[in-house]
Amino acid sequence: MTKTAAIIGGGVIGGGWAARFLLNGWDVRLFDPDPESERKIGAVLANARHALPMLYDRSLPPEGQLTKVDTITQAIDGADWVQESVPERLFLKQMVLEEIEATAPADLPIGSSTSGFKPSELREGRAHPERIFVAHPFNPVYLLPLVEIVGGTPAFADILRSIGMYPLMVRAEIDAHIADRLLEAVWRESLWLVKDGIATTEEVDNAIRYGFGLRWAQMGLFETYRIAGGEAGMKHFMAQFGPALEWPWTKLMDVPEFTDELVELIAGQSDAQSGHLSIRELERLRDDNLVAMMRALKARGAAAGALISEHEATLPALAQAEGPITTVDRIVPIDWTDYNSHMNESRFGQAFSDAADAMMAAIGADADYVAGGLSYFTVDIRIRFLNEAKAGERIVVRSQLLDGSGKKLRLFHRMFNASGEEMATAEQLLIHVSLQTRRACEPAEMVRNRLDSMAAAHRNLKQPAPKERL
Structure with missing residues (x-):
């Protein structure tokens, strides 16, 4: 409900x-x-x-x-x-x-x-x-x-x-x-730096985004400083930098007088820094950058990226209907696009690789199967590029089994956009291998049985045209 x-x-x-x-x-x-x-x-x-x-x-x-x-x-x-x-x-x-x-x-x-x-x-x-x-x-x-x-x-x-x-x-x-108290400390010190003519608003922002801001995004404060202590760890860092707490480095216990002059100084520098962009343009730039950074963390299973993966695992599985299997249904992310503002060739390959993984899982060659020492390796693929795919666009891949005999797994994928236009096709040949010997071998009986069942279900599907084949 x-x-x-x-x-x-x-x-x-x-x-x-x-x-x-x-x-x-x-x-x-x-x-x-x-x-x-x-x-x-x-x-x-x-x-x-x-x-x-x-x-x-x-x-x-x-x-x-x-x-x-x-x-x-x-x-x-x-x-x-x-x-x-x-x-x-x-x-x-x-x-x-x-x-x-x-x-x-x-x-x-x-x-x-x-x-x-x-x-x-x-x-x-x-x-x-x-x-x-x-x-x-x-x-x-x-x-x-x-x-x-x-x-x-x-x-x-x-x-x-x-x-x-x-x-x-x-x-x-x-x-x-918690968080706003930390932000307040940085904000107060930043106001002093601008008021005293030490830095402009842009220079303060650059100090953050080109330096410790990148570290904080994936490790936070204490873990960052633990590394700064070298092999001796946090105790060494505290011993080395602890005395600095008694030095007059910051003005955190003092607040600059919030005068009209200070407001005009900050606002004027901020306008010079980014006033050429509208708020909507700045929001879109911020969001695209956050997506790219968080997806990079997701690929490493770290910080906010690990959280995204955990949430993703709770999302509904792909609904299946008669015919080819829906193996991918997703939005093209900003980090999949190139200087031409559309999805590049390698990312089409990524989408079809994900589709092959979904087909492997459907026949039982899933993560547990791979962990047990058996898998399928791609030995050949042909991709036909038919239309552009842009960031934010939905793509759906539907896959069918062409041949599952012996050690072979031959798949055919079709990619569509939200309007149903065909974006690309791919025929892919995979061979079943032992991860111990790195040589071809027969699939396990459970996988063989599922392959035979899928082959029977896909036998009467529309076959790819000769121009689409390997």
């Missing part, structure tokens, strides 16, 4: 939450009195539809339905989750939470996107305070998996895991939680 999320407040964060839920198959009911909210959330959704599916190597669930409603009561009626994302004003959040609680069932989870307030402050005067908690995400919510949970339960965290997020359970209440 489709679940429903009630999103109260449809700004940048509320819109990101709506996109995260919608693209993971939830229905969303949105309440926001802003007459521009539908336009604004439409822009966020456009970005999310472009970016989020590119993280995965299989298709996300069918998108849920978005409904704009006129009242909070309409939004939460029958909802499975409520996410409050109104502006960061405590009195406003308390007022909205009071209205939510007036009609919400006692067991309905009510998360707040607050970046600074504590659950105890949000819960003041509430009849069922235990179901109100902090669920603080990071922009863009539809891509970045971190969500800080303060005062919530493991069951609430499990719901967020089901939509691909990483719930960080904060152990105790504290102003600004």
